[in-house]
Each structure stands twice: as structure tokens, then as C-alpha cells.
Amino acid sequence: MVNFGNERSALQVTDRQLNATFTALADPTRRAIVARLARSDATVNELAAPFKMTLPGISKHLKVLERCGIISRSRNAQFRPCHLERNALDDVSLWIEENRRVWTERFDKLDEHLRDIQSKEGTS
Template sequence: MPTAVDEHLDAAFAALADPTRRAIVARLARGDAIVTDLAEPFAMTLPAISKHLKVLERSGLITRSRHAQFRPCHLEREPLDAALAWIEDARREWRDRFDKLDAHLRELQADAEPAKTAKTSKKPTRRRRDHA
């Protein structure tokens, strides 16, 4: 069963999947802003920007004050940091894995080098594969 943390991350990733919304988040990281300010760098109508803001708001990544006249948008660090931490961990896992794969490939090819003229390679796997 998905936990609240999962659902928040789900929503955060869905929201961050869009480049316009990532740009809005990056802008808000520098400070609160109102919709017209946020729309300014984009060739987009205010309703289009508002739609993105609604997605961000639903994801929990931003909040908007309900009462203030201009309803400035505010970035919530906690859900963003949670999403970024997940990404960082997954990235590190693949980085480590690929570091090891790189070393493994070097070894394989170094082993194969002396046997290059003879057609018998020392490559460890010669299994038949049926997936083609």
C-alpha cells in the first residue's frame, strides 16, 4: 500500500516532469513571486501558467496564500528536497554500478587483447540466447 511519502513523491515527480514547471520551481527557489512575474519569461498566457501553478500546488511543491491580494507563490522546500534526495540516491547507485562496469569492461578487453589473432577469446560467456 502506498504511504503518504510515496504519494507526495509521486506528485512531486509528476509535477517536476514538465520543463516549464521546473523553471517555475527554479525561479521560486530565489524567492516568492506573483503569477504575472512568473509568466513573464515564458511565451505563455496567464491561464496556461496558472494551470502549471495548480499542478505544482496540488503536488505540495508550492503554496499560495489564500487571502493576499496578489497570492504570491511560495516554494515548499521539504517535498522538493525529498524528491531531489531520491533522485540523488538513484543516480549514485547507477554511477557506482557503471564505475564497476567500466572496470569490468577494461578487464575483459585487456584479457581479450593477446588472444585477438587467435579466434579463441577468453570472454567468459558464450551462451546461446533465445530472446532475439
């Protein structure tokens, strides 16, 4: 939820962030990488191991995950260990929960309304 303070509103920045994060998570390879990194940091080769894909393919996926802030990478000799970022999934999680909340409230009201109608019908 970063606001760069110029050129675009915070809302639009969030929108872009959500685009990028949802897009990143839409790919099964990238989801598997995230799931793997949830357990521990790992090098590119370690991450690539379970897949048939070539290393450049994996490298591209990692770049996508890095660009939207889901992972970060450091340097250790010739290795580039990948690290899952703490609040990476907060934005998407928030969006989903917010919508569920609105949806649920709406149906709580509907129930109430229905009960209201029924009690009125009972008396008329």
C-alpha cells in the same frame, strides 16, 4: 513523506508523492517557475511574464506545483504570492541519491571482485 495512517502504506503514499513531484518537474515551464521562485516569492503575473502562455495556463501549472507541495500560496490583497516550499524537493532528491548509492556500491564491489580475481589468477 507523510503517512495518513489509513487505507495506504507509507510506501505507497511516497510513491504517489514521487509520481506527482517528478511529473511536476517534467514540464519546462514548471521547472522555470520553480527556478524563479528559488530566488524569491512572486505573484502569478510576475511568474507569467517570461512566458508566451496565457495566464490561465500559468495558473494551471501553479496548481500542479501546489498539489504536490512544491509551492504554497498566500493572499495579499488581490495578489496570490507563490512561495517555494522548503523541503519540496527532498523526496525526489532522496530517491535519486538512494539509487545512486546502491548503484555505486554495486560497482565498488565489482571492482573489489575483479581485483580479487586478478590477484588469484596471478598466483595460479
